[in-house]
Amino acid sequence: xxxxEQDPGPLSVPEGAIVSLNCTYSNSAFQYxxxxxxxxxxxxxxxxxxxxxxxxxDGRFTAQVDxxxxxxxxxxxxxxxxxxxxxxxxxxxxxxFKTIFGAGTRLFVKA
Amino acid sequence: xxxxxxxxxxxxxxxxxxxxxxxxxxDFQATTMFWYRQFPKQSxxxxxxSNEGSKATYExxxxxxxxxxxxxxxxxSTLTVTSAHPEDSSFYxxxxxxDGDEKLFFGSGTQLSVL
Numbered sequence: 324x325x326x327x328e329q330d331p332g333p334l335s336v337p338e339g340a341i342v343s344l345n346c347t348y349s350n351s352a353f354q355y356x357x358x359x360x361x362x363x364x365x366x367x368x369x370x371x372x373x374x375x376x377x378x379x380x381d382g383r384f385t386a387q388v389d390x391x392x393x394x395x396x397x398x399x400x401x402x403x404x405x406x407x408x409x410x411x412x413x414x415x416x417x418x419x420f421k422t423i424f425g426a427g428t429r430l431f432v433k434a
Numbered sequence: 435x436x437x438x439x440x441x442x443x444x445x446x447x448x449x450x451x452x453x454x455x456x457x458x459x460x461d462f463q464a465t466t467m468f469w470y471r472q473f474p475k476q477s478x479x480x481x482x483x484s485n486e487g488s489k490a491t492y493e494x495x496x497x498x499x500x501x502x503x504x505x506x507x508x509x510x511s512t513l514t515v516t517s518a519h520p521e522d523s524s525f526y527x528x529x530x531x532x533d534g535d536e537k538l539f540f541g542s543g544t545q546l547s548v549l
Binding site: 355368413421425 | 468476477480545
């Protein structure tokens with residue numbers, strides 16, 4: 324079993340839809356949870372950063388962490404064609420943990 | 435957010451030559467930097483951890499003599515692919531955390547094509 328599981332997609336949605344992206348993990352020591360967006364042939368860009376459980380909102384993006392279920396989500400409201408990219412979840416812990424990345428979900432938002 | 439600059443963006447080289455990729459943290463100091471390799475439609479594969487002032491730590495299966503890493507200063511790490519072969523063709527990305535932070539800031543990546 325991988326430490327972090329993420330459905331690679333692709334996920335195709337119409338413009339304006341609400342997108343839900345998810346990851347599950349197995350290591351209960353993870354405390355820091357991140358979502359990165361990566362456009363083709365570019366480096367990942369940090370979108371959301373959450374410590375421990377709870378929700379965090381930034382514009383059209385909402386990140387949720389449920390540590391009891393070992394499940395994290397990223398919601399994108401009013402999706403735009405410019406949101407078409409690969410979204411990577413990532414997580415780490417304290418004490419020298421390396422950041423572990425999910426496989427990435429490819430998202431296509433159709434105009 | 436913090437800025438990490440990576441150069442070059444693209445490099446094409448002949449088989450057997452060496453290629454150097456630079457990664458710079460522009461507005462913060464980074465005692466640690468990470469180097470990744472990414473194949474098409476796949477996630478990031480950590481190759482090594484670059485440590486300022488000491489030897490790099492390589493992941494299992496990564497050849498130390500082939501992928502030379504030098505962390506010359508608090509803002510610069512380099513990855514040299516030595517005696518490159520076509521199977522080394524890939525997208526290479528560096529990242530750096532601000533000291534004491536878990537967030538990683540990534541360079542723009544380098545596409546290496548070995549002919």
